[in-house]
Amino acid sequence: MTQEQPVVFVIDDDGMVRDAVKDLLRSVGLSVESFESAQDFLQSKRSDAPGCIVLDVRLPGASGLEFQRTLVESGIPLPVIFISGHGDISMSVRAIKSGAIEFLTKPLHEQELLDAVQAGIERDRARRRQAKLVAELQERFNSLTSREQEVFALVVTGRPNKQIAHQLELSEMTVKVHRSQALRKMRAKSLVEVVRMADKLGVSTGKSEAI
Amino acid sequence: MKRASTDAEDCSRAAQELHGSERQWREVFEHNPVMYFMVDASGIVLSVNAFGASQLGYAASELVGQSVLNLVFEEDDKEFVRRKMSLCLETPGRSNSWEVRKRRKDGTMLWIRENARAMWWSRNQLIMLIACEDISERYWGALESAQLAALVSSSDDAIVSKTLDGTITSWNAGATNILGYQADEMIGQPITRIIPPELHQEEKQILVRLQRGERIQHYETIRLAKDGRRVDISLTVSPLFNQSGKVVGASKVARDITERKLAEQALRETTARLRTLTETAVDGVILIDARGVVLMFNPACEKLFGYSADTVIGENVKMLMPQPYRHEHDRYITNYRDTRDPKIIGSGREVIGLRKDGSTFPMDLSVGEARQDGESIFVGIIRDLTSRKRTEAELEQARAELVRVARVTTLGELTAAIAHEVNQPLTGLVSSGNACLRWLAGDVPNLKAARESVERMISAGSRAGEVIRRIRALVGKAPPLRDRLNINDAITEVIALIRGEVQRNRISLRTKLSTDVPLVLGDRIQLQQVILNLILNAMEAMSDVSPQLGELLVSSTKDGPNGALVSVQDSGTGLDGTALDQLFEAFYTTKAHGMGIGLAVSRTIIQAHGGRLWAAPNVPRGAIFQFTLPADCEEVSGMERKQSARAMA
Numbered sequence A: 001m002t003q004e005q006p007v008v009f010v011i012d013d014d015g016m017v018r019d020a021v022k023d024l025l026r027s028v029g030l031s032v033e034s035f036e037s038a039q040d041f042l043q044s045k046r047s048d049a050p051g052c053i054v055l056d057v058r059l060p061g062a063s064g065l066e067f068q069r070t071l072v073e074s075g076i077p078l079p080v081i082f083i084s085g086h087g088d089i090s091m092s093v094r095a096i097k098s099g100a101i102e103f104l105t106k107p108l109h110e111q112e113l114l115d116a117v118q119a120g121i122e123r124d125r126a127r128r129r130q131a132k133l134v135a136e137l138q139e140r141f142n143s144l145t146s147r148e149q150e151v152f153a154l155v156v157t158g159r160p161n162k163q164i165a166h167q168l169e170l171s172e173m174t175v176k177v178h179r180s181q182a183l184r185k186m187r188a189k190s191l192v193e194v195v196r197m198a199d200k201l202g203v204s205t206g207k208s209e210a211i
Numbered sequence B: 001m002k003r004a005s006t007d008a009e010d011c012s013r014a015a016q017e018l019h020g021s022e023r024q025w026r027e028v029f030e031h032n033p034v035m036y037f038m039v040d041a042s043g044i045v046l047s048v049n050a051f052g053a054s055q056l057g058y059a060a061s062e063l064v065g066q067s068v069l070n071l072v073f074e075e076d077d078k079e080f081v082r083r084k085m086s087l088c089l090e091t092p093g094r095s096n097s098w099e100v101r102k103r104r105k106d107g108t109m110l111w112i113r114e115n116a117r118a119m120w121w122s123r124n125q126l127i128m129l130i131a132c133e134d135i136s137e138r139y140w141g142a143l144e145s146a147q148l149a150a151l152v153s154s155s156d157d158a159i160v161s162k163t164l165d166g167t168i169t170s171w172n173a174g175a176t177n178i179l180g181y182q183a184d185e186m187i188g189q190p191i192t193r194i195i196p197p198e199l200h201q202e203e204k205q206i207l208v209r210l211q212r213g214e215r216i217q218h219y220e221t222i223r224l225a226k227d228g229r230r231v232d233i234s235l236t237v238s239p240l241f242n243q244s245g246k247v248v249g250a251s252k253v254a255r256d257i258t259e260r261k262l263a264e265q266a267l268r269e270t271t272a273r274l275r276t277l278t279e280t281a282v283d284g285v286i287l288i289d290a291r292g293v294v295l296m297f298n299p300a301c302e303k304l305f306g307y308s309a310d311t312v313i314g315e316n317v318k319m320l321m322p323q324p325y326r327h328e329h330d331r332y333i334t335n336y337r338d339t340r341d342p343k344i345i346g347s348g349r350e351v352i353g354l355r356k357d358g359s360t361f362p363m364d365l366s367v368g369e370a371r372q373d374g375e376s377i378f379v380g381i382i383r384d385l386t387s388r389k390r391t392e393a394e395l396e397q398a399r400a401e402l403v404r405v406a407r408v409t410t411l412g413e414l415t416a417a418i419a420h421e422v423n424q425p426l427t428g429l430v431s432s433g434n435a436c437l438r439w440l441a442g443d444v445p446n447l448k449a450a451r452e453s454v455e456r457m458i459s460a461g462s463r464a465g466e467v468i469r470r471i472r473a474l475v476g477k478a479p480p481l482r483d484r485l486n487i488n489d490a491i492t493e494v495i496a497l498i499r500g501e502v503q504r505n506r507i508s509l510r511t512k513l514s515t516d517v518p519l520v521l522g523d524r525i526q527l528q529q530v531i532l533n534l535i536l537n538a539m540e541a542m543s544d545v546s547p548q549l550g551e552l553l554v555s556s557t558k559d560g561p562n563g564a565l566v567s568v569q570d571s572g573t574g575l576d577g578t579a580l581d582q583l584f585e586a587f588y589t590t591k592a593h594g595m596g597i598g599l600a601v602s603r604t605i606i607q608a609h610g611g612r613l614w615a616a617p618n619v620p621r622g623a624i625f626q627f628t629l630p631a632d633c634e635e636v637s638g639m640e641r642k643q644s645a646r647a648m649a
Helices: A015-027 A038-043 A064-073 A089-097 A110-143 A146-155 A161-168 A172-185 A191-201 B002-031 B050-055 B075-090 B136-154 B173-179 B197-211 B258-280 B299-305 B325-339 B386-413 B415-441 B447-475 B487-504 B524-542 B598-608 B634-646
Strands: A007-011 A031-035 A051-056 A080-084 A102-105 B035-040 B045-048 B095-103 B109-122 B125-134 B158-163 B168-171 B216-224 B230-241 B247-256 B284-289 B294-297 B348-354 B360-372 B375-384 B483-485 B508-513 B520-522 B551-559 B563-570 B612-617 B623-630
Touching: A007 A015, A007 A038, A007 A110, A015 A031, A015 A051, A015 A110, A015 B415, A015 B447, A031 A038, A038 A064, A051 A064, A051 A110, A064 A080, A064 A089, A080 A089, A080 A110, A089 A102, A102 A110, A110 A191, A110 B415, A146 A161, A146 A172, A146 A191, A161 A172, B002 B050, B035 B050, B050 B125, B075 B095, B075 B109, B075 B125, B109 B136, B158 B173, B173 B216, B173 B230, B173 B247, B197 B216, B197 B230, B197 B247, B230 B258, B284 B299, B299 B348, B299 B375, B325 B348, B360 B386, B386 B415, B386 B447, B386 B524, B386 B598, B415 B447, B415 B487, B447 B487, B447 B524, B483 B487, B483 B524, B487 B508, B487 B524, B487 B551, B487 B563, B520 B524, B520 B623, B524 B551, B524 B563, B524 B598, B524 B623, B598 B612, B598 B623
Parallel strands: A007 A031, A007 A051, A051 A080, A080 A102, B508 B551
Antiparallel strands: B035 B045, B035 B125, B095 B109, B109 B125, B158 B168, B158 B247, B216 B230, B230 B247, B284 B294, B284 B375, B348 B360, B360 B375, B483 B520, B551 B563, B563 B623, B612 B623
């Protein structure tokens, strides 16, 4: 699997810090895009690549923590690494709880920053892989007929064909046909694999109707 | 014939004898030292003797044929004389006498006693013989003693005479006035009644001197009045001689000198008080004449200058002055005498004094002018300012220390912001350093990128240094300076220092710095302290309002022709009316934590710069703090001060 070139977004209102962090990240071969404010970042056209955000907590206009919330709300699931002039414990706890990768204090320890950035990129890559996978499964799932989807949802709960047929008021034979069709369309090789897929898709008996 | 001739001879001899006798009588008549007049019944002079005519200044021929009344001195007396003469004519053979004033030919007057008698000259002619005696001397004498008596009785001085054994023989009204006794109480009394017992001995000595014929003049002593008062008198005692030249008594003239004594006493007391005043005065008192010669030099002066009064009195006051005053003092005095332009007269001035040991000291000199015998004399009051100067310096030092403490306290509140300001460039420095190492560590080192990293490091390092410099300046103990400075630069620097703090408080900070603000003369650090204080106060005031409303505006404008006005406007909770007055008092604070010295110190600083700091409500909310600074014209006035100090006179 060829890896996509990751991008790190540095947001800091202090040009000197911004440039230095950008310089450091570029020196390890990362692509860096920098912004003076959260607003600038949100308005920018960003490349669709794995990455993470390095963010100064005390941004003018909006605080880093608020910005983190805004990102989630705007569907920008990029991991955030906070940097702060003065590490305040409660602030770092809140940041981590809201999903921040790391909360680093200035001046930045090189390895910590690089590790955190790397971890952020990896996390984003994983997320992106996961997201891609789910999207594929969803596509396969979407190709099932509604009867097949119904059967699939019940199969993953581990119910035998007879019970399914009874529940759907179908013949056991018909259930068998739907089941094999569904497994083929989902490209599942085993029942275990089917269950995992359903798990990723969030398919369950309770949720089957919703999907 | 012979007979006839003999008869004729006899007759002739008889006639001759008769003639001789008549001549003799005439001689007697003419030269008798009595004035004889022979006048007819109407008063026409028939004959007058030579003596009589000459006494009146006439020749006899001038008087014969004139009326004797023409010689009467007073017109009014003529009737009196006529009546007297009529009386004589009515009673021939009887003598009448009277006294009358006669006029001499030269107009002078004679007192004449006239003795007249009428007689029959022939059967039908009644004439009058008048013998006149000059009694002027007697009259004058009587007049003189009458005048003397009047003098004695009207004199304010006590005039008393006594016998040698001390019995009073006369006592005038003056004596009654001064001593209270009437004449009839005292005449015949011993003089010792009016002499205080302790002075009886003195009286005896006076008597001894009197008996030797001596006169005692203006002898000051004391006498007792009737009411017991002791009266100060000045006494002149003269011996009284009898006709044989023997001393028989004394006359005493005594003058009441109580008032003079009182005046003298008052003068003595005033002088003594004045002396006490000048001798115990803490301030130096010096008196000079119009030429600058020292007339008086009090003990305080002796202490101040180290010279004894003896050394200085009579010398020119210049000796107490260092150059250049010494050199110019004569000119000051001359100038004052000629122009009457009082450079220092009537007011005080700070000048420098020169001590005997050559050292100098600051002193406050006030000069007053007085006239003495038509000449100006000058009184100088000198106060040593050494200790006041020292106190002032100490006070100034304490004030500076308070200002510094206030500044450090303010900076304490800023620790987080300052840490941030230092951390930023450090972050840049460390990050760029790391980057640089990595650019160099590759198989093909990226020198261009490495160089750029180093350049970034240098600029970050400089920025860190700048932050440290600013903080050190604010915390340091630098003595207050006066530099010409651009207030906008000072504002910008302060804002740079607290930018982090402003952001952390989510406040929107704007500046509106006018470019035509003139340079001001001041201490940059102290002025920055004031600006910092006002901004921090503003931020504190806005900590309770919602973030969107936190607006801070720092602006500068030109104030008047050449001053600067700086204002810090916030949109915070504002000032409530009652606090406005107290705002600038020390230890007044509305903050939960804070000493309440920030504004007090700020106002002190601004006032020391010749400016004004005040507060007013902002519209629609918040407060506005403003201060003015005069342009560096203060330098000019400082120079003026120096010049005027030199121009003292």
